[in-house]
């Protein structure tokens with residue numbers, strides 16, 4: 001992705017995901033993190049989900065990204081038509097990727113922000129459902145997999161909307177990680193098709209330049225110490241050089257939280273808007289993968305919740321949005 005001839009002073013700002021290898025690395029990382037974890041069976045389930053995502057990213061063909069109309073904001077190549085406002089289908093087509101959380105962000109338009117969903121994500125979901133099953137699954141997860149395997153498109157599409165908006169109804173909460181994972185595999189595969197120059201240059205450090213989504217977590221380079229955030233929706237990574245809040249962009253110094261039980265993991269929390277994002281230091285925590293290490297460090301989320309902070313972006317495996325966190329409800333959302 002990065003141009004080797006680019007001057008060192010200007011490191012590539014965006015790393016588009018190489019979807020299948022990235023998801024395979026994540027699956028292996030989750031399998032490793034399950035060892036010694038307080039909830040090993042849950043982390044192994046996430047690893048199986050990630051293997052399913054990787055297989056789906058390898059095997060499910062995608063329609064090429066094409067502009068939807070003459071005024072489309074979705075052109076991946078030349079950028080014509082971008083920057084003219086909201087993606088045209090985002091607000092009226094129920095199958096489109098809802099721009100949840102992206103309101104009012106920046107001036108550049110992320111090329112995937114309004115892309116219409118086609119059936120590919122549902123084929124990916126079927127593969128993930130296949131991969132996730134295993135003997136001894138807890139009843140809610142088993143029931144969710146049965147429901148998802150049988151659900152027709154007209155039930156799955158509204159559920160996808162709800163997952164993206166963080167408004168999954170309680171009776172379907174256990175389905176959210178699988179649906180979120182399918183949407184991520186699909187969006188990551190689409191992001192992989194974007195040209196290096198196609199991403200939005202909004203100057204908004206808190207929004208994914210490929211899809212406009214929020215960050216799930218980030219890493220700090222072992223040697224260069226560069227901070228990279230990873231998108232909660234499409235796994236694109238972007239470089240955030242300055243110490244500013246990724247949610248409200250205030251320059252007020254952040255507060256840091258960590259737990260001795262999770263070395264190399266810290267939460268950077270904004271005293272103004274109370275949002276936080278976890279950063280994993282690759283020098284102290286080699287092999288970290290943002291979504292995997294984020295899911296495996298829920299104890300830190302519990303601490304931040306007790307301190308009155310909220311996540312800057314969701315983790316698809318834990319629950320898409322504040323309203324739901326299946327399989328880990330008691331870990332992430334203590335009773336008030």
Ligand SMILES: [Zn+2]
Pocket residue numbers: 208209210211212213231232233234235236
């Ligand atoms: Zn994204």
Ligand SMILES: [Zn+2]
Pocket residue numbers: 245246247248249250270271272273274275
């Ligand atoms: Zn803030």
